[in-house]
Amino acid sequence: MATSPTIATQGYTSTDPELAAIDASVRWPVMACFLTAVHWMVVGTFFLVYASSLAHPQDTFPILGLFVSLSDNFSMFTYGRIWPAAVDTLVYGWATTGGLGLAIWILARTCRTPVRSPATLMTAIVFWNLGIATGLIGIFLGDSNSVELLEFPAYAAWTLWLSYVLFAVWAVVTWLGRRPGHDHVAQSWLLVALFSFPWLFGGGSVLLDGKPLAGSGVIQELISAWYVHGLYTLWFAPLGLALLYYLIPKMSGLPIRYGTKTQAAFWTWIIFAPWTAVHDLVGGPFPAETVTTGLVLSGLIFLPVALIGMNLVGTAFAAEEKHGHHGGIVFPFLTLSAVCFVLAGIAEQILSIRSANELLRFTMFRECNFFLWLYGFFSFGLFGAIYYIVPRLLDFSWRSSALIRAHYYFSLYGILLVIAMVGFGSVVQGETLESPDPLVTITIADQNALNFHIASTVCISLIAIGSGIFALHLGWMLLNCINIRVRANRLASEILHEPYEPEGPAGASPAPGTAAAKKEVAA
Amino acid sequence: MISPLTTRGFLLLIGGVFLFTWFGLVVLPWIYLGHLAPIQDEGSSDITPWDASGAAHQGEHIYAADGCVYCHTQQVRPANSGADIIRGWGTAKDESDDKAPPIIRRTYPRDYIWQGQVFLGNSREGADLSNVAERFTDAASLYRYLYDPYILNPHSSMPAYRFLFIERKISGLPSQDALALTGDDAPPAGYEIVPSDEARSLVAYLLSLKKNYHLPDEKGPVPAPPDKS
Numbered sequence: 001m002a003t004s005p006t007i008a009t010q011g012y013t014s015t016d017p018e019l020a021a022i023d024a025s026v027r028w029p030v031m032a033c034f035l036t037a038v039h040w041m042v043v044g045t046f047f048l049v050y051a052s053s054l055a056h057p058q059d060t061f062p063i064l065g066l067f068v069s070l071s072d073n074f075s076m077f078t079y080g081r082i083w084p085a086a087v088d089t090l091v092y093g094w095a096t097t098g099g100l101g102l103a104i105w106i107l108a109r110t111c112r113t114p115v116r117s118p119a120t121l122m123t124a125i126v127f128w129n130l131g132i133a134t135g136l137i138g139i140f141l142g143d144s145n146s147v148e149l150l151e152f153p154a155y156a157a158w159t160l161w162l163s164y165v166l167f168a169v170w171a172v173v174t175w176l177g178r179r180p181g182h183d184h185v186a187q188s189w190l191l192v193a194l195f196s197f198p199w200l201f202g203g204g205s206v207l208l209d210g211k212p213l214a215g216s217g218v219i220q221e222l223i224s225a226w227y228v229h230g231l232y233t234l235w236f237a238p239l240g241l242a243l244l245y246y247l248i249p250k251m252s253g254l255p256i257r258y259g260t261k262t263q264a265a266f267w268t269w270i271i272f273a274p275w276t277a278v279h280d281l282v283g284g285p286f287p288a289e290t291v292t293t294g295l296v297l298s299g300l301i302f303l304p305v306a307l308i309g310m311n312l313v314g315t316a317f318a319a320e321e322k323h324g325h326h327g328g329i330v331f332p333f334l335t336l337s338a339v340c341f342v343l344a345g346i347a348e349q350i351l352s353i354r355s356a357n358e359l360l361r362f363t364m365f366r367e368c369n370f371f372l373w374l375y376g377f378f379s380f381g382l383f384g385a386i387y388y389i390v391p392r393l394l395d396f397s398w399r400s401s402a403l404i405r406a407h408y409y410f411s412l413y414g415i416l417l418v419i420a421m422v423g424f425g426s427v428v429q430g431e432t433l434e435s436p437d438p439l440v441t442i443t444i445a446d447q448n449a450l451n452f453h454i455a456s457t458v459c460i461s462l463i464a465i466g467s468g469i470f471a472l473h474l475g476w477m478l479l480n481c482i483n484i485r486v487r488a489n490r491l492a493s494e495i496l497h498e499p500y501e502p503e504g505p506a507g508a509s510p511a512p513g514t515a516a517a518k519k520e521v522a523a
Numbered sequence: 524m525i526s527p528l529t530t531r532g533f534l535l536l537i538g539g540v541f542l543f544t545w546f547g548l549v550v551l552p553w554i555y556l557g558h559l560a561p562i563q564d565e566g567s568s569d570i571t572p573w574d575a576s577g578a579a580h581q582g583e584h585i586y587a588a589d590g591c592v593y594c595h596t597q598q599v600r601p602a603n604s605g606a607d608i609i610r611g612w613g614t615a616k617d618e619s620d621d622k623a624p625p626i627i628r629r630t631y632p633r634d635y636i637w638q639g640q641v642f643l644g645n646s647r648e649g650a651d652l653s654n655v656a657e658r659f660t661d662a663a664s665l666y667r668y669l670y671d672p673y674i675l676n677p678h679s680s681m682p683a684y685r686f687l688f689i690e691r692k693i694s695g696l697p698s699q700d701a702l703a704l705t706g707d708d709a710p711p712a713g714y715e716i717v718p719s720d721e722a723r724s725l726v727a728y729l730l731s732l733k734k735n736y737h738l739p740d741e742k743g744p745v746p747a748p749p750d751k752s
Contacts, residue, residue: 080590
């Protein structure tokens with residue numbers, strides 16, 4: 001199924017010459033982001049499966065004996081290092097790096113300006129990735145802070161922050177230079193994301209990294225909760241939503257349903273959603289007023305979630321109906337992402353009910369939430385976007401629709417099963433942990449939760465297989481693309497040195513990489 | 524997008540929302556809790572809570588580096604919010620008086636003022652450790668537990684921390700704090716297993732974790748002790 005002529009010669013660049021020029025100008029930075037992101041996704045998913053399998057006793061699967069004895073005897077492999085390494089790789093390496101790629105692309109496109117100074121961007125991306133690598137090494141060598149999502153030691157955190165600032169300067173310049181009259185609702189989401197990240201990450205790192213404010217006591221945990229939930233609600237959510245608000249109408253050709261509600265959805269989200277931070281504070285040693293106020297505000301999260309759901313899920317379903325066959329191969333990723341956003345919103349809504357929070361507070365519901373946000377909502381959006389964007393940047397198509405389908409179904413069932421398992425498991429675990437019977441111990445709670453842990457490891461492996469297929473497919477596509485380009489170039493130079501042949505297909509101007517040159521190769 | 528706002532209005536508004544959240548979640552509680560001081564006991568120079576030893580503070584770093592916080596909490600919620608008290612995680616022996624009933628209470632912000640880093644935690648794969656020093660009263664038992672938690676529960680998901688210990692040849696007399704290990708765990712003859720410096724400070728830290736004092740923050744009725752019959 002490899003390189004049939006249609007695949008090699010069909011044009012994938014945008015038919016709008018202006019957009020095509022913009023895509024060409026962001027090609028290298030965006031590809032750099034996507035490729036490094038996918039690399040981190042593979043690494044992070046591997047860590048995640050490893051860590052997840054350590055969370056149940058060594059006698060569950062035979063092969064676990066090896067994992068467990070590694071983790072017992074070498075500090076590098078202990079659960080308390082693998083797990084944060086997995087989460088941070090996925091959050092910063094995969095989602096944030098990919099998100100930066102998205103941000104570049106959407107910003108350039110919606111501002112209708114080609115990128116100025118791609119070298120700045122490339123520098124930022126290189127240092128960003130170095131920062132992540134240093135941070136991971138730091139965690140494995142025992143420099144972790146154990147502050148959730150800020151585990152990277154200070155030296156790595158600063159590298160990340162500085163590279164981000166470099167990126168942000170570029171973004172602001174691009175945005176200021178936007179062509180007037182091209183405002184797009186995706187831009188507001190994007191701007192919130194772009195501004196919130198340095199604010200959150202800077203604030204969190206200054207206050208918590210390395211030497212947490214000594215003597216500040218529980219304030220540290222307030223800052224940490226503010227940071228973690230800020231990252232989800234003001235960084236990942238807006239980035240993913242910018243993507244969905246941009247791509248869903250574009251790919252489906254339908255306007256956003258209930259389009260007049262987009263503004264309301266935007267403002268209610270950024271006002272209420274960050275207060276989900278108090279979900280981590282209920283019952284803890286904090287001022288009761290903070291928690292109560294926070295629960296009231298975060299309890300209103302159903303407003304933006306409903307509005308955004310109407311906008312995005314509504315449009316996506318309408319599009320699937322209109323186009324049949326789920327609207328194509330790539331589009332279902334976006335639908336799934338939008339649906340997972342609503343599910344994540346519902347999970348947050350549940351946690352803002354005090355009694356539900358008390359039940360689920362310390363259970364694996366937290367993992368369920370993490371999977372919904374990061375794997376469900378954000379990753380699926382990013383997968384869809386990569387499937388959509390990369391052919392437009394490289395003018396080269398994906399190699400096999402079967403592989404895309406396989407990726408989709410592995411991820412779909414993986415994520416749905418994880419959520420079902422972990423969600424249900426967290427209720428079982430919570431019922432035991434919060435049981436009024438004084439004879440119930442943590443050992444019993446762990447026993448009751450055990451099967452759900454095992455099930456979730458299996459389902460995470462499903463997702464991992466899907467992600468592996470995706471990574472291999474991307475690699476295959478790139479190799480093919482490079483291969484064909486190289487051959488086309490060689491051919492083009494041969495043709496150039498041959499006597500002029502007016503009627504030859506590549507005779508006119510066989511510049512490297514043009515459709516004509518590729519036709520030659522394919523023929 | 525920005526209609527009906529101007530660009531500047533839009534950015535200001537976003538900044539305002541960010542500050543509002545920051546103020547409500549961090550600054551206000553900070554004003555409220557940032558200056559908590561220990562309580563001076565009447566008629567003595569003692570203060571509660573007291574600061575832990577330097578070794579215990581060192582142990583915080585090991586606790587952080589090895590990620591105990593991903594499975595253990597250190598917060599006891601009040602009796603009307605969750606079952607922490609019923610699980611016995613808020614129970615400590617009142618050492619001031621042998622006949623006094625145990626101290627059973629939630630944790631308060633003031634309990635944490637001396638800690639360099641606070642590990643309240645968000646996951647209870649394992650027990651709450653706010654009062655772990657009440658259940659493990661000596662270092663030897665903790666070393667033993669960290670070295671091989673499967674002895675107490677063969678299906679435990681508590682990881683072993685063997686890398687915090689050193690196996691070495693006995694020269695002269697065996698060390699005082701060599702682990703008393705039997706069965707599969709026992710070192711070969713002529714060898715002994717001793718805690719590393721990291722294990723020592725980690726255990727010093729764990730032994731500092733107990734809330735066996737009263738605080739003026741306690742209001743309302745003292746909860747009844749859990750009935751373990």
